[in-house]
Amino acid sequence: MAISLKETGKLVADNKTNLILHSYRRCPFAIRVRMVLEEKNLPYTVIEEKSLSHPSMELLRVSPEGKVPVLLHQDFVLPESAIITEYLEETFPEPQLSPSDPKNKAEMRLWTAWCHHQFKPDLDLYKYKLDQLAQQDQEALLARMQSHIRKFENQLRYGDFLLENKFSLADIHVFPFFRQLSKARQDFMEKFNPTLSMQWLDRIQSRTSFERVMRKVEPA
Numbered sequence: 203m204a205i206s207l208k209e210t211g212k213l214v215a216d217n218k219t220n221l222i223l224h225s226y227r228r229c230p231f232a233i234r235v236r237m238v239l240e241e242k243n244l245p246y247t248v249i250e251e252k253s254l255s256h257p258s259m260e261l262l263r264v265s266p267e268g269k270v271p272v273l274l275h276q277d278f279v280l281p282e283s284a285i286i287t288e289y290l291e292e293t294f295p296e297p298q299l300s301p302s303d304p305k306n307k308a309e310m311r312l313w314t315a316w317c318h319h320q321f322k323p324d325l326d327l328y329k330y331k332l333d334q335l336a337q338q339d340q341e342a343l344l345a346r347m348q349s350h351i352r353k354f355e356n357q358l359r360y361g362d363f364l365l366e367n368k369f370s371l372a373d374i375h376v377f378p379f380f381r382q383l384s385k386a387r388q389d390f391m392e393k394f395n396p397t398l399s400m401q402w403l404d405r406i407q408s409r410t411s412f413e414r415v416m417r418k419v420e421p422a
């Protein structure tokens with residue numbers, strides 16, 4: 203729930219947009235928000251958490267659950283990455299990262315919903331719990347993962363990005379999780395060889411915005 207900084211006291215942004223982001227190194231949800239900030243060339247201040255198992259007082263003040271990302275914009279405090287990115291899109295519309303047409307916008311949100319409700323939960327199971335599952339459940343999970351990959355591959359036949367040829371919040375919301383899969387399970391990627399999806403990932407990772415995000419996350 204969004205709360206006002208007036209209720210929480212403290213914290214002042216030090217740049218002209220007054221944007222502060224509470225973040226944590228490689229958090230895929232935080233990467234979404236940072237990508238949007240970089241794509242839009244917005245100056246922002248990052249407050250990097252050292253450890254999410256011991257959240258700082260500063261974070262707890264704006265996120266009692268100790269979750270990142272949280273965006274502070276003037277006296278507005280906003281959690282939830284996919285809501286933050288849409289807020290940024292509406293507040294700072296250039297360059298446009300979501301379609302104007304309501305049907306295309308709905309498609310974009312469907313990708314986000316699919317990522318939250320299907321892809322990410324299966325990815326987490328696959329990354330962390332596969333070996334603990336009974337044989338039957340392992341097979342069911344593998345079949346679902348395969349179908350997720352097919353979904354990417356089928357869509358990317360029509361263009362360079364998830365919404366045809368235009369880079370959008372659909373890509374920004376989904377790619378950090380596909381990236382996790384590509385890093386965590388080389389065996390899976392080799393087995394299913396999702397060529398178009400890997401090209402899509404490379405295309406996004408070679409954007410200046412992504413390079414800037416990574417440079418700030420892992421300074422040289």
Ligand SMILES: N[C@@H](CCC(=O)N[C@@H](CS)C(=O)NCC(=O)O)C(=O)O
Pocket residue numbers: 226229230231232254267268269270271281282283284
């Ligand atoms: N639905 C949230 C999820 C955020 C989330 O789970 N962030 C993780 C880090 S990647 C976190 O803060 N974990 C700490 C915790 O759950 O206590 C969003 O989209 O922003």
